[in-house]
Amino acid sequence: MDWDKLRIFHAVADAGSLTAAGDTLHLSQSAVSRQIRSLEESLNTTLFHRHARGLILTEQGELLFDATKSMNKRLEAASARIRDSEEEVFGELKVTTTIGFGSLWLAPRLVKFYEKFPDLKIDLMLEERVLDLPMREADVAIRMKEPSQADLIRKRLMSVHMRLYASRDYLSDKPPVESIEDLRNLRLVCQNPGSTQVTASASLTHHLLSYDLRSLLTVNNYFGVLQAVNNHLGVGILPDYVVEDFPELVRVLPEIESAEVPVFLAYPEELRQSKRIGAFRDFVQEEIIAHRRKLRDALAGQV
Secondary structure, three states: OHHEEEHHHHHHHHOOOOHHHHHHHHOHHHHHHHHHHHHHHHHOOOOOOEEOOOOEEEEHHHHHHHHHHHHHHHHHHHHHHHOOOOOOOOOOEEEEHHHHHHHHHHHHHHHHHHHHHOOEEEEEOOOOOOOOOOOOOOOEEOOOOOOOOOEEEEEEEEEEEEEEEEHHHHHHHHOOOOOOOHHHHHHHEEOOOOOOOOHHHHHHHHHHOOOOOOOEEEEOOHHHHHHHHHHHOOOEEEEEHOOOOOOOOOEEEOOOOOOOEEEEEEEHHHHHHHHHHHHHHHHHHHHHHHHHHHHHHHHOOOO
């Protein structure tokens, strides 16, 4: 199969028109059309339905487009690996992690990373969906469980527990909270039990909701829970890593916490030698060491 024709087919399928694809490829519309016709003849099939508003892939065209998308992502991975300098960190780095960890822990620390590598372009993708690293949906991921995809290099970074926190202002006019039953007199702020979250957090949430609470506020991510707690709306279920950056929060019922949540950094085996990945990996590990040190110092200061 002619690679050049496949490249032109991919551009047409992606753009949805011969003209737009021609502009991208710097080819005339007639040249693009000839290549598509030639490819259809070689495959003895029709790849596009033609109509006044553009082109629509046939079932056979969809199959071929899926294949060219995979090829294109592999080529991008190879290109990125080739472009990585032996001495410099440059280019684009696509990082994916959860909304909570990305907005509450990672994003505030990236200023230090940019100070070291100002020429790097970071695309930070915060979502609960697990992106496909081998297919280059992202270059590197920080996940709240060990990745199961094959061909990934993975490193355990830290462990997280979900705990109860509230602002001092919220607790100031409330009776002392000495047992889990006392939460019935307060407002619980937590992720909606039906929203995507780690299993340990969901288990703790379900356990606390079984106590017939008087008032409840549910949010679909931890950033929203934190905002509510900071604005004195109630006792929130939050990951323990927020304590360092929000020292005004007070832990409620220290004996209550979720099971351990492991945090892993992962990236494709083919990017093992990438300077961009190495720089980001080392930065995250250094920040976690500093994070642990601050927490130890804070605990020592309370003794």
